[in-house]
Amino acid sequence: MKKLAFQNDQLIQLEEVSKIISLNGYQFDMYDDFWVLNRESKIRIGSALSKYEPSLAEEIRAGLVYFAENKSPGYVSYLCETLIKYTKVTGVCNF
Structure with a gap:
């Protein structure tokens, strides 16, 4: 993620x-x-994103960051497990 700021009225x-x-x-x-994300969770982000194209993986990672900041660790873990299952079941690495 990029850190942004205003300088001389420009972003x-x-x-x-x-x-x-x-x-x-x-x-x-x-x-x-x-x-x-907490003392009880260790979420396998690398495994969830490893099968996806790099540009798509970065988009998914950004979405997962949002959920990690705003939702429970269990929810983020569920999303990662779903991403892993999606590639296993469909054999597709994009949407």
């Missing part, structure tokens, strides 16, 4: 930000293969 990109805080207050790096 500019300052730096790439990859540290995120989960709904339960746990910090994780959005580019790690595993996300720890």
Whole structure:
């Protein structure tokens, strides 16, 4: 994700930000293969995204970051398991 700011009345990109805080207050790096969103969850993001094309995987990752920040870890885990099952069942790596 990109950190943005206004400078001289223009929106500019300052730096790439990859540290995120989960709904339960746990910090994780959005580019790690595993996300720890609370003391009981370790979510396999790398496994969920490994079969998808890189550009699509980044779009999905951004969506999962939103859910990690705003929804329960169980919900994010369910979404990742669904992504894994989708590629196994359909054999398709895009939507």
